[in-house]
Amino acid sequence: MIELINVTKKFGGKVAVNNLSLNIEKGKLTMLIGPSGCGKTTTMRMINRLTQYDEGDIKLNGVSINKIDPVKLRRSIGYVIQEIGLFPHFTVYDNIATVPRLLKWDEKKIRKRVEELLDIVTLDFNFAYKYPLQLSGGERQRVGLARSLGADPEVLLMDEPFGAIDPINRLRLQDSFLEIQEEIKKTIVFVTHDINEAIKLGDKIAIMKDGTLVQYDDPAEILANPANKFVENLLGQDRSIKALSLKKTKDFILKDNLITVSNEETEREITKKLQEKKAKIAFVLDKYNKLIGRYWLEESKKKEQVEIIFDDNPIFTERNNTLNETLSTMLESGEKLLPVVNRKKIFMGIIKLNDIFEEVSK
Amino acid sequence: MEFLGYYQGIILKELLRHLEIIAISIPISIIVSIPLGFYISPRPKLAKFVIYITSILMTIPSLALFGFMVILLAPLKLGLGMVPAIIAIALYSLLPITRNTYIGLNQVSPRMIEAAKGMGMSNKQILWKIKIPLSIPIIMAGVRNAIVLGISVATFASLVAAGGLGFFIFAGIGRSNLKMVLVGAILVSALGIGVNYFLLTVEDWVTPKGLKIKR
Numbered sequence: 001m002i003e004l005i006n007v008t009k010k011f012g013g014k015v016a017v018n019n020l021s022l023n024i025e026k027g028k029l030t031m032l033i034g035p036s037g038c039g040k041t042t043t044m045r046m047i048n049r050l051t052q053y054d055e056g057d058i059k060l061n062g063v064s065i066n067k068i069d070p071v072k073l074r075r076s077i078g079y080v081i082q083e084i085g086l087f088p089h090f091t092v093y094d095n096i097a098t099v100p101r102l103l104k105w106d107e108k109k110i111r112k113r114v115e116e117l118l119d120i121v122t123l124d125f126n127f128a129y130k131y132p133l134q135l136s137g138g139e140r141q142r143v144g145l146a147r148s149l150g151a152d153p154e155v156l157l158m159d160e161p162f163g164a165i166d167p168i169n170r171l172r173l174q175d176s177f178l179e180i181q182e183e184i185k186k187t188i189v190f191v192t193h194d195i196n197e198a199i200k201l202g203d204k205i206a207i208m209k210d211g212t213l214v215q216y217d218d219p220a221e222i223l224a225n226p227a228n229k230f231v232e233n234l235l236g237q238d239r240s241i242k243a244l245s246l247k248k249t250k251d252f253i254l255k256d257n258l259i260t261v262s263n264e265e266t267e268r269e270i271t272k273k274l275q276e277k278k279a280k281i282a283f284v285l286d287k288y289n290k291l292i293g294r295y296w297l298e299e300s301k302k303k304e305q306v307e308i309i310f311d312d313n314p315i316f317t318e319r320n321n322t323l324n325e326t327l328s329t330m331l332e333s334g335e336k337l338l339p340v341v342n343r344k345k346i347f348m349g350i351i352k353l354n355d356i357f358e359e360v361s362k
Numbered sequence: 363m364e365f366l367g368y369y370q371g372i373i374l375k376e377l378l379r380h381l382e383i384i385a386i387s388i389p390i391s392i393i394v395s396i397p398l399g400f401y402i403s404p405r406p407k408l409a410k411f412v413i414y415i416t417s418i419l420m421t422i423p424s425l426a427l428f429g430f431m432v433i434l435l436a437p438l439k440l441g442l443g444m445v446p447a448i449i450a451i452a453l454y455s456l457l458p459i460t461r462n463t464y465i466g467l468n469q470v471s472p473r474m475i476e477a478a479k480g481m482g483m484s485n486k487q488i489l490w491k492i493k494i495p496l497s498i499p500i501i502m503a504g505v506r507n508a509i510v511l512g513i514s515v516a517t518f519a520s521l522v523a524a525g526g527l528g529f530f531i532f533a534g535i536g537r538s539n540l541k542m543v544l545v546g547a548i549l550v551s552a553l554g555i556g557v558n559y560f561l562l563t564v565e566d567w568v569t570p571k572g573l574k575i576k577r
Binding site (some may be wrong): 048050071072073074075076079081082085086087088089090091098099102131132133134147148157 | 473474476477478479480481482483484487491492495496570571572573575
């Protein structure tokens with residue numbers, strides 16, 4: 001899809017990227033990682049010709065990008081940078097419509113596309129007429145992603161898109177982002193300096209140092225067989241725990257023997273249902289299957305008597321959370337099972353602590 | 363009050379003349395300064411030089427500047443009247459407008475311009491869709507400063523026989539007529555304050571909505 005062939009870039013006398021060859025596969029999420037100054041951002045910027053390489057060649061679908069007009073090339077490639085890249089004098093709508101308007105789509109088609117994209121990034125259409133200054137960091141980042149997808153480009157370039165977001169929101173954004181990628185299957189080049197992010201998100205990881213490629217492989221392979229000391233250090237000492245982040249919560253979802261109820265059922269009906277099935281917990285879903293609460297039975301001191309308790313803000317985990325993220329949520333909350341939802345909070349099933357332990361002990 | 367009644371006709375005439383001087387000199391200055399600001403905005407060394415020169419122009423005492431104009435323009439037989447006044451005020455307002463245009467264009471975050479470029483905007487589109495809307499409030503503030511400054515400097519116009527509200531001040535001094543001086547001074551100040559207020563409203567009006575949001 002994107003081939004870098006012996007690419008070299010010098011700034012003044014300094015070599016930023018040195019004879020780099022890299023084949024970025026179609027539909028894969030490729031992470032570029034390395035210490036600052038390793039050339040990862042330069043490498044990315046060369047792909048949409050924001051930086052012009054000195055030697056070698058870069059081919060997009062077999063065509064040298066030097067043969068494509070840079071403005072046209074950039075309109076066909078999505079580009080996301082940290083939140084500051086949104087235009088403050090444009091509404092969310094106008095920001096997302098930027099590339100479609102540059103491509104002179106008609107307004108009807110643009111409106112449909114904006115609605116679609118806001119839905120993909122789980123923002124309500126009410127956001128369309130807000131300005132970036134009215135949004136939180138996470139919301140801005142979602143708009144940034146929606147904007148880059150504006151004209152449905154095949155390729156996305158993302159330069160530390162979650163870098164400026166706080167850790168909790170970063171996890172949520174990563175989860176949503178993975179889920180979106182499952183749907184859109186774009187070829188993505190993603191620059192990061194966070195090894196955990198690279199392992200969690202990447203289909204492939206390209207590790208760079210001093211402008212050269214040190215190792216390029218899928219995360220499991222890199223964790224199992226780091227190419228050298230540099231890669232080992234980058235991975236850190238907790239490699240075995242990191243390996244857990246290769247596993248996603250969605251692969252451990254249980255759907256059997258689950259009791260779900262609608263928010264219209266009475267407590268009495270729910271109690272009866274639970275007792276009949278000898279179960280303790282029922283999850284409450286609205287008509288879109290969104291998780292909105294949880295009931296559980298607690299035996300009161302007088303035997304034969306049970307109490308039913310409602311929790312309108314149950315702790316949950318997201319399907320693209322890594323197993324260690326879900327595990328730490330469980331340990332923090334003291335729950336032995338958690339409901340699993342997707343980015344739109346639609347209920348998917350549950351995950352059990354025992355299953356995670358079994359996975360760890362393998 | 364009696365005084366005002368007596369001078370009503372002249373007050374109106376000199377007020378209009380005062381405004382006329384501003385209305386001609388500021389557009390001339392804008393036509394020079396804004397393109398100059400755009401030209402120097404990507405050229406930091408040149409910008410430093412240009413802003414230095416325009417600052418020097420501004421440090422010349424206004425009275426002296428009018429004097430220079432009279433002497434320099436005398437051979438052309440333009441030494442007295444509107445021409446020297448207009449040129450002097452236009453020179454005076456070069457600095458605030460040029461400097462604010464330069465600052466306005468350069469305060470647009472490079473990351474934002476990079477995002478625009480990365481999305482496939484041409485340089486022209488970046489200028490019109492991003493740089494200009496984001497810098498217009500600052501450029502407008504420069505124009506406002508120039509106009510308010512011009513209103514006060516235009517007081518000297520009456521010394522070069524261009525008329526304006528300065529007439530009351532200088533004629534008043536000559537006749538030791540306190541009332542006349544006061545009327546002149548108050549009118550100049552009131553005009554400055556009023557125009558400043560009006561231009562602040564214009565500034566608010568040209569500022570893109572998305573920039574006015576308070577968190």
